[in-house]
Amino acid sequence: MKAAIIGATGYGGAELIRLIQHHPYLELGTLVSTSQTGPVARVYPHLSHIDRSFEGLHVDELCANNDLIFLATPPGVSSEWTPLLAERGKIVIDLSGDFRLDRPEVYQAWYGKQPAPANWLRRAVYGLSEWFGEEVKEAQIISNPGCYPTATLLALLPLLQAKAIDPSTIIIDAKSGVSGAGRGLKQAMLFGEVNENLRPYKVDGHQHIPEIERFASFVAGQEIRVNFVPHLVPMNRGILVTIYAKRMNNYSIDDLSEIYQNHYQKASFIRLRQQEWPETKQVQGSNYCDIAWHIDERTHQVIVLSAIDNLMKGAAGQAIQNANLRLGWPEESGLTFSPLFP
Structure with a gap:
């Protein structure tokens, strides 16, 4: 085709x-x-x-x-x-x-x-295929998720569905490479502006916030509001998201492991890392999303980390994945290659 x-x-x-x-x-x-x-x-x-x-x-x-x-x-x-x-x-x-x-x-x-x-x-059908794949199979218009929402929602939704975290306490700290800003000429994206610099931006409201809140609310069955702050880091590709939320119902680390494994056991592009913390380099050039989780027993805080390549799982790779689902081909078609290293 x-x-x-x-x-x-x-x-x-x-x-x-x-x-x-x-x-x-x-x-x-x-x-x-x-x-x-x-x-x-x-x-x-x-x-x-x-x-x-x-x-x-x-x-x-x-x-x-x-x-x-x-x-x-x-x-x-x-x-x-x-x-x-x-x-x-x-x-x-x-x-x-x-x-x-x-x-x-x-x-x-x-x-x-x-x-x-x-x-x-x-x-339009939202193309987060690990959650809405059946709807994607019948859609004429598929809305490919944003890069930040992809990394965030894949990590967050299993916990919201299981009511393992307090939805009123969600804080999302996100960091992205400069390709996320697109290819247009912008002074803020010049080498001298980006190199050796770590820059928060749109602290007063990023356009991906309502997207995250819409689908988090849908899965949780209640209205969700999140604190989300993105940062620009001096690298070409990659997103690393760290999510913080209060634990509910005394869930243990083993309980969280079971939640993630049950939901993503058949997901071709989700790699559950458990106690190995994700890094952007480990997913570069691939369609994988690496997710890990931790519970701080001292503060009862759940900490979840998620890494993707913003141009792949956060954009083009996920678009191909959605095309595969929609057209009845194996979901992995054209995407079965390892991340680039080093």
């Missing part, structure tokens, strides 16, 4: 190109960019072996020549284009945040962009 990529010149788009090249059931279709046209090699020299070009967006031609469409676009773009593509019967996997929230007013408040129509928001 041919897979088109809209927004193919960004970091997420480049990863999709790399993954689709080696996918057993997909081949590269149209590569769309509204910012650059011309040979792929001119934008990405590391892809100079690909004799392809970036093109402008022509919806009718795109739909005629492609079976599946990935959107790796900035916020506010997919909300306009996805309905046009879905109306023509195409399966759309959106890597932006435009379809992750079910209420237009919430999206507009947090993203500051024009939201998609409410009827299309309701049709």
